[in-house]
Amino acid sequence: MKKEDSKILEKLGKDPGFKVPDNYFNDFNSKLMESLPEVTITEEEKPTMWVKVRPFVYLAAMFAGVWLMMNIFTIGQKAKSNQTEAKNKTEIDNKVQKKSDLQNGPIMNYEDSVKANLEKDNISK
Amino acid sequence: MATRLKYDEEEIINQLHQQATCRTAFGKVIEHYSEQLYWHIRRMVIDHDDTNDVLQNTFIKAWTNIDNFRGDAKLSTWLYKIAINESITFINKKKVQNNISLDDDDSFLVNSLEADRYFDGDEAQIRLQKAIATLPEKQRLVFNMRYYDEMKYEEMSEILGTSVGALKASYHHALKKIETFFENND
Numbered sequence: 001m002k003k004e005d006s007k008i009l010e011k012l013g014k015d016p017g018f019k020v021p022d023n024y025f026n027d028f029n030s031k032l033m034e035s036l037p038e039v040t041i042t043e044e045e046k047p048t049m050w051v052k053v054r055p056f057v058y059l060a061a062m063f064a065g066v067w068l069m070m071n072i073f074t075i076g077q078k079a080k081s082n083q084t085e086a087k088n089k090t091e092i093d094n095k096v097q098k099k100s101d102l103q104n105g106p107i108m109n110y111e112d113s114v115k116a117n118l119e120k121d122n123i124s125k
Numbered sequence: 126m127a128t129r130l131k132y133d134e135e136e137i138i139n140q141l142h143q144q145a146t147c148r149t150a151f152g153k154v155i156e157h158y159s160e161q162l163y164w165h166i167r168r169m170v171i172d173h174d175d176t177n178d179v180l181q182n183t184f185i186k187a188w189t190n191i192d193n194f195r196g197d198a199k200l201s202t203w204l205y206k207i208a209i210n211e212s213i214t215f216i217n218k219k220k221v222q223n224n225i226s227l228d229d230d231d232s233f234l235v236n237s238l239e240a241d242r243y244f245d246g247d248e249a250q251i252r253l254q255k256a257i258a259t260l261p262e263k264q265r266l267v268f269n270m271r272y273y274d275e276m277k278y279e280e281m282s283e284i285l286g287t288s289v290g291a292l293k294a295s296y297h298h299a300l301k302k303i304e305t306f307f308e309n310n311d
Binding site for chain 1: 141142143144147148151152155156159160163164167168173177180181184185188189191192243244245246247249250251253254272273300303304307
């Protein structure tokens with residue numbers, strides 16, 4: 001008897017006085033089994049190999065996709081930076097050329113030099 | 126005495142989900158649970174013949190719905206739930222047949238107890254059954270499951286869908302009411 005039970009119940013005990021006919025449960029079980037109707041069970045299909053590995057394949061494909069995108073992005077960035085570098089180099093080369101031209105004086109052809117001399121004479125007159 | 130079949134619940138649940146083995150597996154379920162469910166129903170509906178009908182309905186209902194049982198809960202929890210529903214439905218039907226309001230207690234069930242050939246309790250046992258029958262349905266269930274079946278509150282909580290605290294309170298109230306019934310009927 002548990003602590004929580006009352007004194008009245010302690011006196012009465014746990015047998016309510018209910019009885020069953022002899023061999024009742026064995027008879028009940030066999031009679032019931034005979035009277036059970038037919039039922040159709042929806043059997044769960046066993047998962048195929050593909051169903052089992054599918055999540056892993058999807059995961060691998062996702063990672064491969066991410067890796068590919070990152071690589072494409074990096075290659076693109078590299079190509080762009082190479083182009084910019086080449087452009088900058090050309091600009092720098094041009095500037096250097098111009099600077100050296102200014103320092104050494106322009107190389108004039110015959111006609112230009114004649115023109116320049118004539119202009120010089122006119123100014124002095 | 127019939128030989129008892131080995132009962133492995135996990136294995137039985139697997140077999141219940143296969144067309145070829147479900148009937149044999151259900152036979153094992155009946156053999157394993159029929160007695161405990163019988164006593165649980167008997168304490169609710171009191172009369173042996175009525176208990177026999179309700180128990181039969183319980184197993185037939187379980188069998189016809191076996192495809193819906195996915196094994197998420199324990200088989201015993203599922204069967205107890207069906208048995209309780211079937212018992213309450215039966216009692217309500219009987220109330221309607223006897224022109225008793227559904228709000229009234231279940232004392233009418235005990236009236237014929239003395240004449241029941243499958244009852245050999247004394248006067249005190251009859252009084253206890255009368256006291257239990259005056260309890261509200263939920264308290265009756267809680268009292269029977271705790272006092273007679275000695276079921277754990279956690280298991281009762283799963284079956285009845287009520288918190289452990291509420292069940293303890295319910296059992297305590299039931300005890301008090303039974304004591305009061307005995308004091309008033311001395």
